[in-house]
Amino acid sequence: xxxxxxxxDNLPKHIGIIxxxxxxxxTKRGLxxxxxxxxxxxxxxxxxxxxxxxxxxxxxxxxxxxxxxxxSKQEIDGIFDLLRNYFINQKEEFLLKGVKLMSIGxxxxxxxxxxxxxxxxxxxxxxxxxxxxxxxxxxxxKDDIVRAVNNLxxxxxxxxxxxxxxxxxxxxxxxxxxxxxxTSGEERISNFMIYQMAYSELYFPKVLWPDFGEKxxxxxxxxxSKRERRYGGIK
Ligand code: FPP
Numbered sequence: 058x059x060x061x062x063x064x065x066d067n068l069p070k071h072i073g074i075i076x077x078x079x080x081x082x083x084t085k086r087g088l089x090x091x092x093x094x095x096x097x098x099x100x101x102x103x104x105x106x107x108x109x110x111x112x113x114x115x116x117x118x119x120x121x122x123x124x125x126x127x128x129s130k131q132e133i134d135g136i137f138d139l140l141r142n143y144f145i146n147q148k149e150e151f152l153l154k155g156v157k158l159m160s161i162g163x164x165x166x167x168x169x170x171x172x173x174x175x176x177x178x179x180x181x182x183x184x185x186x187x188x189x190x191x192x193x194x195x196x197x198x199k200d201d202i203v204r205a206v207n208n209l210x211x212x213x214x215x216x217x218x219x220x221x222x223x224x225x226x227x228x229x230x231x232x233x234x235x236x237x238x239x240t241s242g243e244e245r246i247s248n249f250m251i252y253q254m255a256y257s258e259l260y261f262p263k264v265l266w267p268d269f270g271e272k273x274x275x276x277x278x279x280x281x282s283k284r285e286r287r288y289g290g291i292k
Pocket of ligand 1: 076077078079080081082094097098101118119120121122125136139140143192
């Protein structure tokens with residue numbers, strides 16, 4: 058069925074992914090929640106490889122939201138460890154694959170050594186152009202908008218346009234997401250890129266994030282490729 062897709066046709070340039078279901082994946086197996094997140098990192102790697110294969114140019118993974126601070130310290134520290142190790146271990150891989158790492162969100166609230174590793178990998182990969190992997194960490198869509206408006210006020214603006222807001226969001230250098238996938242069957246946006254998603258196509262597959270792989274991405278792309286985007290207009 059998938060072979061019918063002509064992958065050069067009508068593909069999203071930027072995909073946002075809300076990686077939901079790690080906790081349920083672990084609980085179903087009687088494992089601690091953090092093992093679900095660990096398996097979630099493997100799904101991130103598989104997805105990056107598949108995105109490169111299908112020539113997608115930008116992906117934003119929602120890895121830690123401004124609301125995730127409500128979780129236990131143990132779970133938060135576990136996610137920090139995964140991120141830190143990821144930044145340390147991906148150097149060669151990202152260079153080999155042509156991945157450029159970016160991030161959105163207020164990372165100043167994160168441990169300094171983790172942020173140092175993030176900045177280090179961003180610097181090392183800044184000239185890559187095969188795929189932009191943008192991590193939303195300590196990110197919230199409402200925070201993003203408030204921060205943009207405050208920066209505009211600080212610049213002395215008294216009247217602002219939509220373009221002013223777009224150019225002051227964390228995503229100023231990225232196209233808006235064409236397609237947002239949330240795994241695990243939950244159908245919510247959860248304060249993801251709310252301003253940028255005004256016209257995004259949405260897709261909510263049942264698969265839990267740790268089980269997500271190339272075939273799930275292909276199915277998603279097939280669904281996207283059949284959608285007709287009208288941006289409020291008519292055909
Ligand atoms: C949502 O599932 C997942 C998260 C809040 C964390 C996602 C983080 C990772 C996969 C690690 C990120 C690392 C890299 C390298 C990008 P959930 O815990 O809410 O699942 P549940 O709804 O089943 O409990």
